[in-house]
Amino acid sequence: MLLEIFSFSTLTANIDKSLHAWMAPWLAVVTELVIIGIVFLLFYAVLGLFLVYLERKVCAIIQNRIGPNRVGKWGLLQTVADFIKLITKELIPIRNADSFLFNLAPFIVIAASFMAMAAIPFAKGLHAIDLNIGIFYIIAVSSLGVVGILIAGWSSNSKYSLIGAMRSGAQIVSYELSVGLSLLAVVVFAGTMQLSAIVESQANGWWIFKGHIPALIAFIIYLIASTAEINRGPFDLAEAESELTAGFHTEYSGIKFAFFFLAEYINMFIVAAIAATMFFGGWMPFHIGHWDAFNRVMDYIPSVVWFFGKTFFIIYLIMWFKWTFPRLRIDQLLNLEWKYLLPLSLMNIVIIAFVVLMGWYFH
Amino acid sequence: MNSVIKYFTSIFKGIRSLWAGMRVTGKYFVSPGEIVTEQYPENRATLKMAEGFKGEVIMPHDENNQHHCTGCGICELNCPNGSIEIITKRIPNEEGKPERVIDKHIYHLSMCTFCELCIKTCPSHALAWGQDFEHAVYDRTKLTKVLNKPGSTLKKEGALL
Amino acid sequence: MSEEIIKNIIVREDEDYIVNMGPQHPSTHGVLRLEVCLHGEFVNYLIPHIGYIHRGIEKMSESDTYKQIIHLTDRMDYLSAHMNNEAVCLAVENALGIEVPERVKYIRVILDELTRLASHHLWWSAFGMDLGALTTFFYGMRDREKVLAIFEESFGSRLLHSFNIPGGLMHDVHPNFQKHTMEFVRYFRKKLPEYKQLLTDNIIFHNRTKGIGIMPCETAVAFGVTGPSGRGSGFACDVRKVAPYGVYDKIEFKEILHEEGDSFSRYLVRMEEMEESLNILEHVVDQVPEGDYTARMKPIIKLPEGEYFQRVETARGELGVYIVSDGKKYPYRIKFRSPNFSNLFVLNTLAKGGKIADLVAICGSLDLVIPDIDR
Ligand code: SF4
Ligand code: SF4
Numbered sequence: 001m002l003l004e005i006f007s008f009s010t011l012t013a014n015i016d017k018s019l020h021a022w023m024a025p026w027l028a029v030v031t032e033l034v035i036i037g038i039v040f041l042l043f044y045a046v047l048g049l050f051l052v053y054l055e056r057k058v059c060a061i062i063q064n065r066i067g068p069n070r071v072g073k074w075g076l077l078q079t080v081a082d083f084i085k086l087i088t089k090e091l092i093p094i095r096n097a098d099s100f101l102f103n104l105a106p107f108i109v110i111a112a113s114f115m116a117m118a119a120i121p122f123a124k125g126l127h128a129i130d131l132n133i134g135i136f137y138i139i140a141v142s143s144l145g146v147v148g149i150l151i152a153g154w155s156s157n158s159k160y161s162l163i164g165a166m167r168s169g170a171q172i173v174s175y176e177l178s179v180g181l182s183l184l185a186v187v188v189f190a191g192t193m194q195l196s197a198i199v200e201s202q203a204n205g206w207w208i209f210k211g212h213i214p215a216l217i218a219f220i221i222y223l224i225a226s227t228a229e230i231n232r233g234p235f236d237l238a239e240a241e242s243e244l245t246a247g248f249h250t251e252y253s254g255i256k257f258a259f260f261f262l263a264e265y266i267n268m269f270i271v272a273a274i275a276a277t278m279f280f281g282g283w284m285p286f287h288i289g290h291w292d293a294f295n296r297v298m299d300y301i302p303s304v305v306w307f308f309g310k311t312f313f314i315i316y317l318i319m320w321f322k323w324t325f326p327r328l329r330i331d332q333l334l335n336l337e338w339k340y341l342l343p344l345s346l347m348n349i350v351i352i353a354f355v356v357l358m359g360w361y362f363h
Numbered sequence: 364m365n366s367v368i369k370y371f372t373s374i375f376k377g378i379r380s381l382w383a384g385m386r387v388t389g390k391y392f393v394s395p396g397e398i399v400t401e402q403y404p405e406n407r408a409t410l411k412m413a414e415g416f417k418g419e420v421i422m423p424h425d426e427n428n429q430h431h432c433t434g435c436g437i438c439e440l441n442c443p444n445g446s447i448e449i450i451t452k453r454i455p456n457e458e459g460k461p462e463r464v465i466d467k468h469i470y471h472l473s474m475c476t477f478c479e480l481c482i483k484t485c486p487s488h489a490l491a492w493g494q495d496f497e498h499a500v501y502d503r504t505k506l507t508k509v510l511n512k513p514g515s516t517l518k519k520e521g522a523l524l
Numbered sequence: 525m526s527e528e529i530i531k532n533i534i535v536r537e538d539e540d541y542i543v544n545m546g547p548q549h550p551s552t553h554g555v556l557r558l559e560v561c562l563h564g565e566f567v568n569y570l571i572p573h574i575g576y577i578h579r580g581i582e583k584m585s586e587s588d589t590y591k592q593i594i595h596l597t598d599r600m601d602y603l604s605a606h607m608n609n610e611a612v613c614l615a616v617e618n619a620l621g622i623e624v625p626e627r628v629k630y631i632r633v634i635l636d637e638l639t640r641l642a643s644h645h646l647w648w649s650a651f652g653m654d655l656g657a658l659t660t661f662f663y664g665m666r667d668r669e670k671v672l673a674i675f676e677e678s679f680g681s682r683l684l685h686s687f688n689i690p691g692g693l694m695h696d697v698h699p700n701f702q703k704h705t706m707e708f709v710r711y712f713r714k715k716l717p718e719y720k721q722l723l724t725d726n727i728i729f730h731n732r733t734k735g736i737g738i739m740p741c742e743t744a745v746a747f748g749v750t751g752p753s754g755r756g757s758g759f760a761c762d763v764r765k766v767a768p769y770g771v772y773d774k775i776e777f778k779e780i781l782h783e784e785g786d787s788f789s790r791y792l793v794r795m796e797e798m799e800e801s802l803n804i805l806e807h808v809v810d811q812v813p814e815g816d817y818t819a820r821m822k823p824i825i826k827l828p829e830g831e832y833f834q835r836v837e838t839a840r841g842e843l844g845v846y847i848v849s850d851g852k853k854y855p856y857r858i859k860f861r862s863p864n865f866s867n868l869f870v871l872n873t874l875a876k877g878g879k880i881a882d883l884v885a886i887c888g889s890l891d892l893v894i895p896d897i898d899r
Contacts (some may be wrong), residue, residue: 017394058392059658059659061391061392061395062388062391062392062659063391063396063658063659063661063662063663064391064397064398064399064400064662064663064666065398065399065662066398066400066402138884151551159541159543159562160543163543163562163565163880167565173885188428194571203517233656233658234656234657234728236656240881241550242550242551242653242654242655242656242884243551243880243881243883243884244880245549245550304470319890320388320392321383321385323388323658323659324385324387324388324657324659325384325656325657325726325728326412326652326655326657326723326726326728326729326732327655327656327657327728327732327881328731328732329731329732329881329882330565330879330881331879332728332731332732340374342644369880376727377727379724380725380726380727381728383721383725383726383729384721384722384723384725384726386721387718387721387722388659388722391711399666399669413676413677413680414677414680414698415678415679415680415695416676416680416681417680417681441591441592443588443592443595443596476595476684476686477680477681477684477686478592478594478595478686479680479686480591480592480595483695484823492680505749
């Protein structure tokens with residue numbers, strides 16, 4: 001199979017074998033962990049900077065502007081320059097703030113997003129861990145971030161921050177339900193929670209096509225609910241700048257602010273990556289039934305390209321929302337969840353269970 | 364039953380209205396020709412500002428370093444915020460009689476509100492708008508300018524500058 | 525009425541959760557401080573604190589000649605600079621009994637409407653931004669830019685052009701003035717439907733503004749809320765209709781009125797006013813007669829002893845100029861009745877009991893310009 005050419009599993013297996021050849025087994029495992037950690041850290045930083053740049057360019061073009069264009073070619077180094085500025089800035093201590101929690105909060109937020117990234121299959125054979133409850137793990141871990149936000153809002157000793165944190169708490173607790181239920185739809189289709197198995201199950205067609213209408217509804221609900229979960233417009237109530245100046249991170253400066261900022265973008269990436277994996281087949285190329293010639297052409301495109309292509313398409317969708325819509329009010333936000341999204345996704349789950357039971361989806 | 368229908372129509376109406384907005388922004392995303400950003404004018408040599416652009420007040424001089432200002436002080440009187448100070452001196456003319464001429468026409472750019480009254484009221488049309496717009500300086504005193512150039516003299520007759 | 529006043533008396537308690545919105549806050553659009561007492565997300569009461577940008581324009585005017593006052597009025601409501609100029613000029617002209625040339629009257633009306641459009645553009649942009657739709661800001665600014673380009677061509681400056689002097693205009697407009705105005709009208713007619721799709725029809729926007737901050741007509745009258753904000757409550761207060769000045773009595777145009785009095789109807793009034801301004805411009809641009817750009821004036825203007833009052837419709841409401849003269853070349857006393865001052869103080873009545881997000885929506889729909897409040 002052509003798919004094998006682009007598989008990373010041979011590469012990772014080779015590395016593993018050679019390490020084991022001249023090291024004690026425990027040392028080899030430790031070395032592997034360190035290597036993976038460093039690779040992820042680098043990836044995280046580069047991805048964060050690139051996403052910030054991308055967002056600025058996308059919103060600029062939507063708004064009839066050019067966007068960053070002075071630092072580097074097409075302004076590519078703009079975010080690097082911004083980052084250097086941020087890390088050299090003063091960390092302003094807040095009087096009467098709970099300094100331990102105040103300093104801890106950004107790390108919790110960033111660690112939560114970092115942990116979630118570990119389980120994502122980036123390409124064929126390229127993930128850090130392939131848990132058999134992968135999707136469950138990601139949902140669980142990514143909602144840890146809200147703890148950081150709550151701590152940040154509470155410990156800042158600022159009224160704006162507190163209101164922002166409380167809003168964020170209410171918002172994430174409720175939207176978590178819809179995210180879980182809409183992802184459950186795909187789990188019901190695929191019959192597994194292991195991310196690699198879910199991707200494999202889409203070899204003959206992505207779930208968004210195979211599961212037709214119920215899957216489409218689940219996807220839309222997921223998109224809305226996850227946008228809300230990562231605090232992005234039109235659901236950015238926790239940092240609604242026209243009401244709360246900057247919400248929960250009003251009092252943060254310098255690198256600590258940068259952490260929040262980076263985590264926000266990485267969370268967007270994670271959400272998009274999950275959507276791509278669950279609904280759009282992850283790294284799986286686009287295949288149509290029995291068109292073998294077509295399918296073979298598609299196989300020539302490496303799986304990494306497929307994965308990132310899909311992910312960035314969904315990221316673009318999320319950005320498109322943000323730069324078009326006004327913000328909701330907190331009660332309307334909760335109305336949307338409890339009156340519309342939750343009943344719909346519950347209904348949807350029942351329909352999907354029925355569809356799967358009767359075998360009405362495309363095999 | 365009615366309420367159920369209302370529930371679903373409200374959902375579809377909402378989605379339709381949202382889609383209308385997304386069409387607008389989406390249209391601009393795929394048509395980069397609509398970009399309206401104006402870059403900072405770095406083409407100083409060829410830059411042409413609008414006619415009568417109010418950059419700063421200047422006093423035009425001709426090639427013989429001559430201007431039209433008689434030192435009458437009307438612009439100083441008319442300036443609403445004291446941006447202009449006229450310092451005159453007396454020098455003897457050809458007949459030997461002392462005559463009042465302008466020594467320094469001091470202009471405080473930092474206080475000027477660009478109201479155009481000095482230019483309009485000057486009886487000998489000695490003042491005009493300059494096109495320079497880059498007024499940022501590190502020291503406030505640099506914004507105080509002497510409009511008549513050193514060694515310049517009054518142009519008695521001839522066309523306006 | 526007295527009950528109304530008692531209802532509005534604010535009693536501060538010690539355990540009130542006070543949040544200071546401003547003097548530096550993204551949604552107060554200037555140095556306004558709102559002392560907001562919150563109960564969770566709800567607003568218990570709010571007290572506006574003004575004076576952060578007080579420059580004493582009225583006092584300064586007492587030592588300026590009538591020509592010099594003009595450039596100070598620019599700096600009150602900087603988005604209606606032209607109308608502010610015009611108010612003082614009309615007051616002085618009426619006091620002296622000067623008839624300004626027809627050309628001046630027509631050009632002033634064109635400038636009135638262009639300024640109104642530019643101001644409404646900015647309001648639309650900022651209102652969208654207050655509600656979190658950041659793209660509206662750039663679309664509004666993009667279209668406003670075209671108006672400012674017309675201003676720059678004719679007056680050399682874009683915002684504070686001090687173009688009026690008592691008796692007429694500072695100088696004649698650029699030869700291309702009418703042509704470019706027409707081009708703008710055609711351009712903006714094409715862009716206006718986008719505003720509708722992006723915000724007016726948007727369901728989130730409806731939810732954020734409909735039924736929010738309802739101001740009954742009586743409240744509007746009681747607080748003296750004029751301009752589009754008052755007309756959103758059905759208070760027919762358009763000075764262009766009530767006491768026409770310039771050539772407004774010769775032009776046919778609609779006074780936009782909406783009865784509901786909520787933020788959405790204030791929004792609609794402004795949107796429809798933009799369309800009406802385009803109609804007026806289309807109607808007037810070709811009718812500008814040739815002639816002088818200023819009447820013959822003495823170099824030093826002295827008003828005869830007495831009191832003079834003139835009001836004009838700015839983009840935000842009714843601006844009144846009250847001049848007391850003792851026959852000298854400086855006014856004895858000058859007082860501006862600025863629309864934003866009255867429009868601000870209705871805020872407590874409207875926002876009480878609502879949420880913080882509603883407060884922002886109401887603030888945006890009242891379209892406040894802070895320097896005009898403080899003067
Ligand atoms: S610039 Fe004109 S008004 Fe001023 S002193 Fe000279 S001649 Fe008089
Ligand atoms: S433009 Fe106005 S403020 Fe400036 S110097 Fe002339 S009179 Fe004074």
